[in-house]
Amino acid sequence: MGWKDLMKNVTDKATSVAETAQAKFEEQKQLSAIKKEEQNKKMEEMNERVTEYEQELLQNILSGFSGAPCIEVEDNILDFTKDYFEKLLLPANSVSASKITMYPYSDKIQKKAQKALREYDDTETPVFQFEGNKGEFILMTPTKLYIAVAFPENQTFVANVAVDLQQVSQLGFVSTEEGYQVVCNGVELFSADNVSEFDRITIEEYVRRLEEKDFEITETQIDEVIKKKIGDNILRIIRQYVFDDELLIYFAWGMDNITAKDFVVCTNKQILMLDREMLGATKNVKQFYYEDITSMSTDQKTSGWLEFALTAAFKLCNITIYVSGAQEKIQTLYTYEAERVIRVYQEYRRSIKQDERNARQVVVQQSAPAEDDVFTKLEKLNKLKEAGILTEEEFDEKKAELLAQM
Incomplete structure (x- = not known):
């Protein structure tokens, strides 16, 4: 077989293969x-x-x-x-x-x-x-x-x-x-x-x-619902650190430790931080009454890039509590949980301040009638003097006694 015949044979086979492939492609396309x-x-x-x-x-x-x-x-x-x-x-x-x-x-x-x-x-x-x-x-x-x-x-x-x-x-x-x-x-x-x-x-x-x-x-309703949610075991721990008349207003789980279950409790009087072992033993307890807290803030400070990424992704943060120059942290809460803790603190702190202002106003109001009573008596004395019942010396003596009561 000559060169031309060989090339023709190769070309024919290639053409046949291409036509077969094209036919299969068209068939597959139709299918x-x-x-x-x-x-x-x-x-x-x-x-x-x-x-x-x-x-x-x-x-x-x-x-x-x-x-x-x-x-x-x-x-x-x-x-x-x-x-x-x-x-x-x-x-x-x-x-x-x-x-x-x-x-x-x-x-x-x-x-x-x-x-x-x-x-x-x-x-x-x-x-x-x-x-x-x-x-x-x-x-x-x-x-x-x-x-x-x-x-x-x-x-x-x-x-x-x-x-x-x-x-x-x-x-x-x-x-x-x-x-x-x-x-x-x-x-x-x-x-x-x-x-x-x-x-x-x-x-x-x-x-x-x-x-x-x-x-x-109401606060009582909040207290009842929280107690149902947290269960008797956690409630027994909390009751060791709160008075009988205190109501639970907020509760949040911490997430900073896999082997321990931390949580924070807000009552109508204080914030309670507990670091609890999984088996139930309390190893660290901190209590802060609202009137003793000077301020609170949130932060997302982390020790590494991985922790920072997790914190940002899951919107986690810490709470810092400032008390008499000292600082304490509640570790890793969801941001809206941390914000709720701070709002509870602000609400009760504001209530305490208002009660103090009201108490001062009551004292002022109670002292006012005494002054009014002195002025009333002075008017009566003056009328007695004008009527000739009291001498000038007697009037001055009684007047000095009344003014001394103010």
């Missing part, structure tokens, strides 16, 4: 297009079924409406929710394990809602959100209740509906063997397993208060 078309069709069918399920779910919820809304939102809903978050939800709460997010910390609720809810009105401020399993949740704004639930046929799809609060006659959180069942107008929405006792107490109490319009949170 991919068919497969994609089938997938799109299935997706459209699934979306249609999800839409039908959403309509059915919404209809069931509306059908269960009794005619009277259980929550009639007042103008002060945001102020009350902020107050509730600080005084009843935040104390002794396990932030990382909580399924509740509440105003004023609504940023992450907004982001999740914008992504998961088609009908979400992002001009409204989220009031609270409660999460279930597999991305399910309920979200309440001042006008609506948004519901996101897993589609029963395929739980990778999420169905969501929006219900006007005026058409919600029941919003319940029911304990079951599997966990916690969220119910609206008698319709079971989703389950939430591994719900902490913290969340169970706070979400049920929050909804109850909204339903009953019970917006006043």
Whole structure:
């Protein structure tokens, strides 16, 4: 075979291989297009079924409406929710394990809602959100209740509906063997397993208060809720350092040590810092009465880049307490926990100052009648002198005695 024939043979084979490859590519392309078309069709069918399920779910919820809304939102809903978050939800709460997010910390609720809810009105401020399993949740704004639930046929799809609060006659959180069942107008929405006792107490109490319009949170109520959350073992330790008439106003866990459980307690009289071993033995206790604290501040000072990165990422900080020239630290709290400790201190410190001012005013007011009484007697003496009953010398003598009482 000559050179030309050899080259032609090679070229023909190369052409044949290229044509075969091109044919297979075209075939694969067509198969991919068919497969994609089938997938799109299935997706459209699934979306249609999800839409039908959403309509059915919404209809069931509306059908269960009794005619009277259980929550009639007042103008002060945001102020009350902020107050509730600080005084009843935040104390002794396990932030990382909580399924509740509440105003004023609504940023992450907004982001999740914008992504998961088609009908979400992002001009409204989220009031609270409660999460279930597999991305399910309920979200309440001042006008609506948004519901996101897993589609029963395929739980990778999420169905969501929006219900006007005026058409919600029941919003319940029911304990079951599997966990916690969220119910609206008698319709079971989703389950939430591994719900902490913290969340169970706070979400049920929050909804109850909204339903009953019970917006006043007293120190005694705060004390009762904190005691339920922290349990008897921690309470026994605290009772060693507080008087019987003291009320627990705030409690936060420290996170600076893996082998020890630190915590800080604010009562209506003092701040108590405890460094506790995991087995329950207290090894370090510090007490600061509010009238003895000169100031408090937060800081994010860290000893290395890794610790600094963790502190910044999880929004952690320390509290420094200044007492008679000395400094003490409460180690590593979440920033909003540390800020709450400082606000509690400021509130009671201000109250103490006000009580001192009131006491001084009472003393001044009590002394005023004595002066008024002296002037009254002087007037009477003067009238007696003018009437000739007292001589000038007798008048001067009595006058000197009265003036000496001032």
